Amino acid sequence: MDGTVVDTEPYWMATEHAIAEANGGTWTQADAMSLVGNDLLVSGTYIKAKLHLDESPEEIVEMLLDGVVRQVEQAVPWCPGARELLLELHEAGVPCGLVTMSYQRFVAPILAQLPPETFRVVVTGDMVANGKPHPEPYLTAAAALGSRPEDCVAIEDSPPGAASALAAGMQVLVVPNHVEVPPQPGFHYRRSLTDVTAADLESLPFRDPSTVNLP
Incomplete structure (x- = not known):
């Protein structure tokens, strides 16, 4: 779905950057690109380690979903065709x-x-x-x-x-x-x-x- 049916990868990346900023961490474009297409728990584990968060990978996934769902509810960015x-x-x-x-x-x-x-x-x-x-x-x-x-x-x-x-x-x-x-x-x-x-x-x-x- 993400990147094939709808171009929501920018939504995920924006949410990742927001989580990093809110926790005083640094998030790079390379970090964001490395998570494209991954299982969400893999992403949650990566973010936890990268940003040294106290939350579990499962909790971080829910944080990601909160941010992305808010954006999707405002606009669905269909991929061309x-x-x-x-x-x-x-x-x-x-x-x-x-x-x-x-x-x-x-x-x-x-x-x-x-x-x-x-x-x-x-x-x-x-x-x-x-x-x-x-x-x-x-x-x-x-x-x-x-x-x-x-x-x-x-x-x-x-x-x-x-x-x-x-x-x-x-x-x-x-x-x-x-x-x-x-x-x-x-x-x-x-x-x-x-x-x-x-x-x-x-x-x-x-x-x-x-x-x-x-x-």
């Missing part, structure tokens, strides 16, 4: 799942801006034991959709997300946003989702899933 592609897929009856390391209370105000059942399945970071880059989030979504992973296309913008989908056995369309995603077999690239259609997703060449090594 993302909403249009989702509406086309919904109209065509293509089953879609949302796989995000954000938590449900952050996802809800964004889903409210889409027709019901645009995403038939939603997998959030607080629903899985292992976050991205582990394959569990994408395997969970595929199972809930009743689909084989090798029959799915994942759209991702970050190295952890793309690695998660690839490890799950899916074909991966990478649309880089704030961070680079190094090329590797199984990744296909577009500069944005503008003008990407359902037919484009269907035409991606599927690879042999037996070549995937699950961590």
Whole structure:
């Protein structure tokens, strides 16, 4: 979701900077970029160590969510072409799942801006034991959709997300946003989702899933 469907990474980064400032700490752009696409508890652990906070990683995650949800409730920053592609897929009856390391209370105000059942399945970071880059989030979504992973296309913008989908056995369309995603077999690239259609997703060449090594 973050950086693929909605460009909320600046919201997260602004909240991280605010937490650092409120606690007399220093937060750099490199710190912010290193957290893009991570499991939120990984981010919470990093922030705790970096800023020497007394709060637990779980409490820091809630602080992050408080700040980002406030911003999302004011404006949903759709990534170019993302909403249009989702509406086309919904109209065509293509089953879609949302796989995000954000938590449900952050996802809800964004889903409210889409027709019901645009995403038939939603997998959030607080629903899985292992976050991205582990394959569990994408395997969970595929199972809930009743689909084989090798029959799915994942759209991702970050190295952890793309690695998660690839490890799950899916074909991966990478649309880089704030961070680079190094090329590797199984990744296909577009500069944005503008003008990407359902037919484009269907035409991606599927690879042999037996070549995937699950961590």
